Amino acid sequence: MNQEQFEALVERLEQESEQRPEWYRAKLGAMALLGYGYIAGMLVLLLAVLALLILMLTRRSGAVIAVKLGIVLVPLIWAVVRAMAVRLEPPSGMELRREVAPELFACIEEVRKQAGAPFAHKVLITDDFNAAVVQHPRLGIFGWPRNYLIVGLPLMQALDLHEFRSVLAHEFGHLSGAHGKFGAWIYRLRTGWARLTQALEQDDHWGKVLFVPFFKWYAPAFAALSFVQARRQEYEADRMAAAVSGEKTAADALIRVHLQGSFLNRHYWRRILQEADTKAEPDARPFAMLRTAFAEHRLDERAKVTLETALKRRTGCDDTHPSLSDRLRALQAQPKLPAPIKTSAADALLGPLAEALAFEFDTQWRQSVTAWWQGRHQYANASRTKLAALASAESELSVDDAFSRAELTEELGDEASAREQLETLAKRAPDHAPTQFALGRIRLANDDESGIELLRTAMRLDTGAEQSACMLIVEYLQRHGRNEEARQHIDHLRNAGERDHAARKERGELRVTDKLSPHGLDAQQVEALVRQLQPFGELRRVYLARKQTIHYQEHPLYILAFERRARWWKFESSGALQAITHRLSQEVAYPGETLIISLDGDNKAFRKKFRAVADAELELQS
Numbered sequence: 001m002n003q004e005q006f007e008a009l010v011e012r013l014e015q016e017s018e019q020r021p022e023w024y025r026a027k028l029g030a031m032a033l034l035g036y037g038y039i040a041g042m043l044v045l046l047l048a049v050l051a052l053l054i055l056m057l058t059r060r061s062g063a064v065i066a067v068k069l070g071i072v073l074v075p076l077i078w079a080v081v082r083a084m085a086v087r088l089e090p091p092s093g094m095e096l097r098r099e100v101a102p103e104l105f106a107c108i109e110e111v112r113k114q115a116g117a118p119f120a121h122k123v124l125i126t127d128d129f130n131a132a133v134v135q136h137p138r139l140g141i142f143g144w145p146r147n148y149l150i151v152g153l154p155l156m157q158a159l160d161l162h163e164f165r166s167v168l169a170h171e172f173g174h175l176s177g178a179h180g181k182f183g184a185w186i187y188r189l190r191t192g193w194a195r196l197t198q199a200l201e202q203d204d205h206w207g208k209v210l211f212v213p214f215f216k217w218y219a220p221a222f223a224a225l226s227f228v229q230a231r232r233q234e235y236e237a238d239r240m241a242a243a244v245s246g247e248k249t250a251a252d253a254l255i256r257v258h259l260q261g262s263f264l265n266r267h268y269w270r271r272i273l274q275e276a277d278t279k280a281e282p283d284a285r286p287f288a289m290l291r292t293a294f295a296e297h298r299l300d301e302r303a304k305v306t307l308e309t310a311l312k313r314r315t316g317c318d319d320t321h322p323s324l325s326d327r328l329r330a331l332q333a334q335p336k337l338p339a340p341i342k343t344s345a346a347d348a349l350l351g352p353l354a355e356a357l358a359f360e361f362d363t364q365w366r367q368s369v370t371a372w373w374q375g376r377h378q379y380a381n382a383s384r385t386k387l388a389a390l391a392s393a394e395s396e397l398s399v400d401d402a403f404s405r406a407e408l409t410e411e412l413g414d415e416a417s418a419r420e421q422l423e424t425l426a427k428r429a430p431d432h433a434p435t436q437f438a439l440g441r442i443r444l445a446n447d448d449e450s451g452i453e454l455l456r457t458a459m460r461l462d463t464g465a466e467q468s469a470c471m472l473i474v475e476y477l478q479r480h481g482r483n484e485e486a487r488q489h490i491d492h493l494r495n496a497g498e499r500d501h502a503a504r505k506e507r508g509e510l511r512v513t514d515k516l517s518p519h520g521l522d523a524q525q526v527e528a529l530v531r532q533l534q535p536f537g538e539l540r541r542v543y544l545a546r547k548q549t550i551h552y553q554e555h556p557l558y559i560l561a562f563e564r565r566a567r568w569w570k571f572e573s574s575g576a577l578q579a580i581t582h583r584l585s586q587e588v589a590y591p592g593e594t595l596i597i598s599l600d601g602d603n604k605a606f607r608k609k610f611r612a613v614a615d616a617e618l619e620l621q622s
Helices: 003-019 021-058 063-084 102-115 153-158 161-173 179-203 208-245 247-277 286-296 301-312 324-330 345-350 352-391 399-411 415-428 433-445 451-461 463-479 483-507 523-533 574-587 601-611
Strands: 094-096 122-126 131-137 145-152 516-518 539-547 557-564 594-598
Touching: 003 021, 003 208, 003 483, 021 063, 021 179, 021 208, 102 122, 102 161, 102 208, 102 345, 131 161, 145 153, 145 161, 153 161, 153 247, 153 286, 153 345, 153 352, 161 208, 161 247, 161 345, 179 208, 208 247, 208 324, 247 286, 247 301, 247 324, 247 352, 286 352, 301 324, 345 352, 352 399, 399 415, 399 433, 415 433, 433 451, 433 463, 451 463, 463 483, 523 539, 539 601, 557 574, 557 601, 574 594, 594 601
Parallel strands: 122 145, 557 594
Antiparallel strands: 094 122, 131 145, 516 539, 539 557
């Protein structure tokens, strides 16, 4: 099912859910039960075969065949049972108790009662710009949920009290009535299918033939059905928000969340992280600073542009949330910039606790970011040195060096100069994929549609750029409400993702059935590699071959295989093998992507394959 077919199915189901909602829910429930029925049928079949094998063993007729078949069947049965026993980790966050935040809990309880939602067993506060109600099933796929209300301190700092109540009402709206349990059940079931497929694919078990054909038909239909259910719940939750706080307040909350979220992602956090280029250690207090940052962030011309751009985006099938314009239209509200807030929900409901939480989140942030910060600072210093050397070169730079100069210029914050350099380089080297990609990305970020053609050129020149390029094109088209044009790129993106997944799996392992060919390196390359391997005295034999791959054949995959010197008086642990493999991966420069394997222990069967490849053994001096 391609994107156009999926969207057509979703549209038809949305109409059906509006015209005959009870029939739609019955169909979705029946579809979910069909999945259960198929799994149960397969389990019954497998258990019946297993019982037959046990009977054969007890009667000693065909005992050898029975044992062999049992060895195959038991892991498959276990994989199915484990996959359906979905165990989700509970949500993370700092748990708040009523005695430390009585005003917040009073607000939550009041909104919950108005929404007619079940009790929230735990209230967690996080450093995310978000709020959510999560049902954590204590018995996996069998349910018995515990309700978690998760609120982000930054969200409370961005909204006033009335808007925050609207957000709470929206989240509780997902649990009000019967559809909360129904939706959670559907979600758990979808997770079960995903885990089952993943378990079978990872083991590459023959049992896939029992499930993959069914899932190829069932998964798209069930995804479309459950997608419509999730979309309906968003509209219902918005109506609950309007019922509790009023339509205008609900609309103001939607708009402010979008505007302040854009401010955080596009400006605030970017500005803070850029400090790593000039400061050796992080000293910012981003969560404490948010209180004033939101207050100072006036709804100016930038906010108007942000809102206009958001209103252009149309509802699509990439997200269960409707577009902002459709949500406002459903509330019968006009898209207007809300007035600046006077008192935030954090100050109104948490008081001094808000400052203490901000201090705690700031401490956690500095601890989590310190390693990255120090690495980025060192990289920025090295980049400035490298950029100065490139900028002072007297002769014309090579294409690769010219691209590096533009890339470093952009990374160090001068985007305008980087774009000028890339525009010049693109004319000089129209077949240089990294330049075409970088310039296309920058043009689309500045709403210059000509970037699409550059990204298409980059994809044609380098298939490895397909996923990233398609994502940028899809995001641009959807941002401008051009969902129909985005469809073909979504299909391309999906196909590229599947191909990349297959390629990663193909390049991450070696099987006895894989075919090897000579490495194809010249004498100088072989000599350079041997010179690097010479200090590894524990290596007895080393082979280098090229694996014949299906995907991305233009990028060779080399296999470096080694045998260690036998030491009969010394026990060699698996840790020692891992250590030498790690050293070979870190201390040796290879001619391209290289997979390193040992030919000792269980891998001895591969020795014959490597010895059969011409010129595979590298001559190391004793």
